[in-house]
Amino acid sequence: MNKTEPKHIELKNNKKVCIRQAEIKDAELLLECIKTYIPQSNYIPKYENEITLSIEQEEEWINYFLQNDNSLLLVAEYENIIIGNIDLTGSRRKVMEHTAVVGMGMLKEWRNVGLGTALLHTAIEWANKNPILELIWLQVYTDNKLGLNLYRKMGFEENGIIKNFFKYENDYFDNLTMTKKVK
Numbered sequence: 001m002n003k004t005e006p007k008h009i010e011l012k013n014n015k016k017v018c019i020r021q022a023e024i025k026d027a028e029l030l031l032e033c034i035k036t037y038i039p040q041s042n043y044i045p046k047y048e049n050e051i052t053l054s055i056e057q058e059e060e061w062i063n064y065f066l067q068n069d070n071s072l073l074l075v076a077e078y079e080n081i082i083i084g085n086i087d088l089t090g091s092r093r094k095v096m097e098h099t100a101v102v103g104m105g106m107l108k109e110w111r112n113v114g115l116g117t118a119l120l121h122t123a124i125e126w127a128n129k130n131p132i133l134e135l136i137w138l139q140v141y142t143d144n145k146l147g148l149n150l151y152r153k154m155g156f157e158e159n160g161i162i163k164n165f166f167k168y169e170n171d172y173f174d175n176l177t178m179t180k181k182v183k
């Protein structure tokens with residue numbers, strides 16, 4: 001099912017990228033993209049050796065978004081390569097069905113040129129029109145300046161910090177929950 005139409009956007013680096021719904025056939029390139037950007041970021045709580053998804057599991061993950069009406073997975077594509085993604089994972093519990101959690105990331109060389117803004121804007125636009133969703137939320141390291149600035153700019157409100165939520169040997173980082181009403 002087609003949830004959104006593909007969109008072509010020019011970024012601050014003057015490159016034109018396409019933002020579109022992920023399809024099953026994207027599994028291999030999307031997995032490659034995610035496997036590359038996770039170790040390139042200090043703000044995704046996963047070690048490289050914990051990324052163990054197979055292409056088949058990635059296909060199932062993509063299919064989840066195609067099958068669930070309160071969920072959306074978008075990819076950003078440049079010259080047939082996937083460079084980033086955003087997901088709105090809607091809850092499958094009835095009492096939280098109106099909520100979805102946001103996850104996003106991109107290759108290092110594409111950060112801070114407006115791609116996050118374009119991905120999040122497209123996802124919010126979709127959520128605003130979705131008949132089920134009322135609230136979207138996310139969690140972010142309080143040190144993640146790019147992320148925090150982006151989420152504040154897009155109208156997310158700060159809704160509580162859990163201190164020392166992330167631990168890297170002897171270093172701890174705080175976790176901020178942010179929420180946004182849609183429509």
Ligand SMILES: CC(C)(COP(=O)(O)OP(=O)(O)OC[C@H]1O[C@@H](n2cnc3c(N)ncnc32)[C@H](O)[C@@H]1OP(=O)(O)O)[C@@H](O)C(=O)NCCC(=O)NCCS
Pocket residue numbers: 041043044104105106107110111112113114115116117118138139140141144145146147149150153
């Ligand atoms: C976090 C992330 C999704 C943001 O997307 P992005 O494309 O880099 O963000 P954008 O370029 O659209 O916006 C970043 C904003 O932060 C601003 N910014 C840049 N450096 C900053 C700093 N040191 N302090 C405050 N703001 C800063 C930019 O000016 C921009 O704001 P503007 O559009 O008003 O000029 C992306 O950087 C990323 O994938 N990072 C690694 C993975 C990650 O952290 N995922 C999110 C987990 S919650």
